[in-house]
Amino acid sequence: MNKVSVTLRALLKWEHLILGTDILPRQRVSSILAGRHYSMMRGRGLDFEEVRNYVPGDDIRNIDWKVTARTKKTHTKVFNEEKERPALVLVDQSSYMRFGSQNYLKSVIAAEAAALAAFRTIKKGDRCGGLVFNDDTMDWFSPRRSRQAVLQLLKSVSEHNAILLNQKHIKNNGLQLEHSLKRIANYITHDYILSIISDFSQCTVNGYKLIRKIAQHNDVICVHIEDELDLITDKNNMIISDGEKQLFWKKSKSKVIQSEKQDNDGLKDKLNTLQRKYRIPVIYLNTQQTLEDQIKSIFKSR
Incomplete structure (x- = not known):
């Protein structure tokens, strides 16, 4: 060349x-695998998929408190990564x-x-x-x-x-x-x-x-x-x-x-x-x- x-x-x-x-991080900015420092990149966005029963290990920040109060059982929101950026x-x-x-x-x-x-x-x-x-x-x-x-x-x-x-x-x-x-x-x-x-x-x-x-x-x-x-x-x-x-x-x-x-x-x-x-x-x-x-x-x- x-x-x-x-x-x-x-x-x-x-x-x-x-x-x-x-160039882009493989994990989301808030991922536990991202380390102690936040990435400068947002990563892909998140789309809401469903609400399901909470299981140990789920992020407590995603708990759906309205559904939890109504059903008397802890539920969490599930998100999927957007397919493209x-x-x-x-x-x-x-x-x-x-x-x-x-x-x-x-x-x-x-x-x-x-x-x-x-x-x-x-x-x-x-x-x-x-x-x-x-x-x-x-x-x-x-x-x-x-x-x-x-x-x-x-x-x-x-x-x-x-x-x-x-x-x-x-x-x-x-x-x-x-x-x-x-x-x-x-x-x-x-x-x-x-x-x-x-x-x-x-x-x-x-x-x-x-x-x-x-x-x-x-x-x-x-x-x-x-x-x-x-x-x-x-x-x-x-x-x-x-x-x-x-x-x-x-x-x-x-x-x-x-x-x-x-x-x-x-x-x-x-x-x-x-x-x-x-x-x-x-x-x-x-x-x-x-x-x-x-x-x-x-x-x-x-």
Whole structure:
């Protein structure tokens, strides 16, 4: 696979690659098997099925006190997990994603992460859709339970990636992520799973508000694609090379360096706030390692 671009054929490998991981927890949030800490994810919702006699081991919180009082015998409510949770994948393929100082461009890692999320969704029997955007356009795909739906989504991802690769100039359209979130917020209802895959460099204040709004009744996962150079604040006299050509980064004024530091620190602060205060999971991916190795490492540590 080309490290600076991605094709539909390359994305299809994720359909057959078994990682042995799952973004969603296998137990419900309140399950006794969930451990001492509550999951950041809601898991599937619950549908009421019936009322039956209470047996030792049933959760006392599910006791139906009205039926118990009427029959003089303890009864409990029984619930079934909902059969599906629709998933949406929001994929950033804008100009700022055409960057990577190591092995991959951010746009490539984002495209692969989208493929992983989409194929995991339909293999679990849920509907999958999404939105792919660049600096000028956005493609919307309503959630459907079929492999063809995923192929259409990933075809759009690969096409946007090709446009990005051939683009000669960076376009500064910082409202595209916000507009994409508005489109999803107007469609989504409740109990959806939304994966936002971006470097979040162009996420506005209103964009973060929309993320928090959507997360009130749905599960939102922020997948942050970052590069080592994003974390470097002192870029004085830095030389960048691709092995053939060199770019000399001239010494910048202290105000510019301070501004870059604030931007980088501010982005991490916003993402940390989403995770800590609003219980929205943030997954950090980089441009150094393969996505497969990163996913295995993330879920092994958890």
